Amino acid sequence: MSDPVSDPPRVGFFTDTSLCIGCKACEVACKEWNRVPEDGLNFTGMSFDNSERLSADTWRHVAFIEQRKPVGGEFRWLMASDVCKHCTDAACLDVCPTGALFRTEFGTVVVQEDVCNGCGYCVPACPYGVIDKREDDGRVWKCTLCYDRLGAGMEPACAKACPTDSIQFGELEVLRERASGRVQQLQQAGVLDARLYGHDPDDGVGGDGAFFLLLDEPEVYGLPPDPVATTRDLPRMWRNAAIAAAGLLGAVGASFAGRR
């Protein structure tokens, strides 16, 4: 249980994709620090992106999008390092039946690998498609926001390795302020596509602990435009399930009315 009095402030990532140069140092640093297994030596042929998506074995994923848009030159590259969003209302955490997924004192969402029994419910629950099952291991894995490093007062490996400060780690409140300043600055400089994603505490997941500055619509980067933690609809779903169950009881009762 998080304790607002004694706990450290909530931390997160602000990933400013306008600064990303696609070097993938974040992917490598994450893998090395967290000892994440190899995720397939694929050659996708679609872009410089060969890790394809976030998965059990890819906790940072750099997306590459090539667009024919006259911005300075003939076309532009969009590059963005994606990561677990550490949602305020985390669907994965809500549906976990073992309590393996929990909220840390830093406000992040982490899987306890010694508790997870691989039921897989969090996998379709995540509205961002982040958490996934490691097939040969049977359990689910995702970004821990380097829980072990945070405990030792260090920043997460990806943010540490990022050479352009595209990945910024810090107190969420501070990051949100900095991000709104940055988006204004870009807008004033004529980058009208610049927008924040996941920064709003009133969105469908209560705001992301890891949010982004994007230069195009979220779906261009493979992100959902309006993600919702479906647990929000759960009271209504439980009510309907109760009505349906009562209906079944009634239907069986009715089947015994009348002649033999």
Place this chain on the structure above:
Amino acid sequence: MSYYGRPVVKEPTWAALDIAGYLFLGGLAGASSTLAAGAELSGRPGLARPLKLGAVGAISLSLVALVHDLGRPARFLNMLRVFKPTSPMSVGVWLLSAYAPAAGAAALGELAQLGRARRLSRLGTAGAALLGPAVASYTGVLIANTATPAWHAGHREMPFVFVGSAASAAAGLGLLAAPLAENAPARRLAVIGAVAEISAVRLLERRVGIVAETYHRGRAGTLMRAAEALTVLGVAGAMRAGHRSRVAAAASGAALLAASACARFGIFEAGRASARDPRYTVAPQRERMRAERR
């Protein structure tokens, strides 16, 4: 618009045979227990017996399937560390922990003629009859409380689809195994269940928008069409000849059981297909955003 056509959400990692199989067997068990209690109360032992044995068989197979689907089956008991109303799976595990022993006790009375066991069996019959409908309906919430587009979009209707399907499956088992003189309640339940299921599915398909395509196309489409055809066939057979022909009653019952299984596997496959195509994640969200802006 998407990122190279890649999915946005993850497809469930669940195996169809385990989890769609459980959706079918759990529903069959739950509704069978309720129908069995009615049969016992109304003096139809020939109907009660196969239903009770069927329920305990189906729920036992379900538990095997559920444990088998875990990435770490040996850690099954970790499910009992916590009770979380926000997790339909947690609620379901506790529900099954109460229901399965009750269904077992109910069946015990059919197998053993023991003095003391009689009371236990009656208690089990009553308990399983009351918990059965919850076992049949909660699974609708289980799959709807995900980001899987075809499942969550249908979250209002899913519990009704599932109890309808469960009712016709239990009726099917009754028709298949009970003597003709005692199968009247099963015939009536078959009609109610079929009407409930077909209308709930229709309503769901109308309300989910573009995602409805996933229920009509590919393997899901084939299974959903087969489910409806078999349901109609089973109900028609039961109504016309279920009271006078043993063969007709059994065939109708088998058709209803098969229909319920097809519906569960069809819904499961629709969910998978909807997760694979980013369009089904993005388009409804864009639609919602437009509607909210208006």
